[in-house]
Amino acid sequence: MFLNLLFPNRCLECGTMISAEELVCEICFEKIHFTHDDFNDNNLLKERCKLLFPVENAFALMQFDKESLSQKIIHNLKYGSREKIGKILAEWTSERISFENGKPDLLVPVPLHPRKLRKRGYNQLHLFTETISRDFEIPFDLHLVRRNFYKKAQAKKRREERIQTENIFSINKEVTNKHILLIDDVFTTGNTMASMAWEILKSENNTVSVLVMAMD
Structure with missing residues (x-):
């Protein structure tokens, strides 16, 4: 007090x-510019994902407009040492997303490289993922996917300098016959999400959906 x-x-x-x-x-x-996406129907995020990898469903909570409040929220979460923002964003998401056509089997957030995790002190997606898991009773795995390379944050690069992220991820254990919901903060080019999705889709009968806090 x-x-x-x-x-x-x-x-x-x-x-x-x-x-x-x-x-x-x-x-x-x-x-705040909420997208009002329908996870179970077509939307802009799903269409953008489909250009890069097979996707079942997709949902973006907010539009990531330049100099917008949504951008300020995400930047405070990632760079302002305000990890608890992830819980609030998850609660907003739970109020707006529906799994009426069937819940995913597993929630998997995009991992940080261990070097970046030590520097930041937390993965900005973990509390978000854990809150969604609690609200919908869906299990999560924070360590299914490993990031192989360390590089500077995408947000701090000029767009033309962003590189493809092939082979940036590896799977730590075999998972098959699962519908996996991949979770990230901001969907920009989609390269990071595509790289992670293709690694999961290498295993037999896996499918993926996408959930992001914001879409650029």
Whole structure:
């Protein structure tokens, strides 16, 4: 309580004091560009994924517009040492996504390279994944996929300098006959997600769907 008085939680957008469990105030919440995707139907994210790999379903929570509040939220999650933002984004997702045509068998977030994990101190997708798992009673595996190479964050590169991510991932154990929901923060070129998806699809009868916090 004393710390809350000294260091009150403030809206990421306008700076208004808000409760410790909130991310933005009620007024600024209306500025967030939610996609209103239907996980079980066609949408823009699914169409973009289909150009890169076979996908069952796809859902993006927000639109990642330049200089937008959604961009500010993701950047605070990844680079601002605010891991708990992942839980809030997961709760927003749970309110908007439906698995009415059948739940995935397993949730798998995109891994960080161990070097980057040590530097950041946390994987920004883990708390998000664990919250979705709890809300829908779907098991998760944080270590199914391994990242083989360390490189700078995609967001800090000029678009023309981004490289293909072939062979960047490996599978740590055999998984077959599973519908796996791949989880990432921002879908940009789709190269990272495609590389991870193809590794999983190498195993017999696996299928993949995609869930991202935001779509560029």
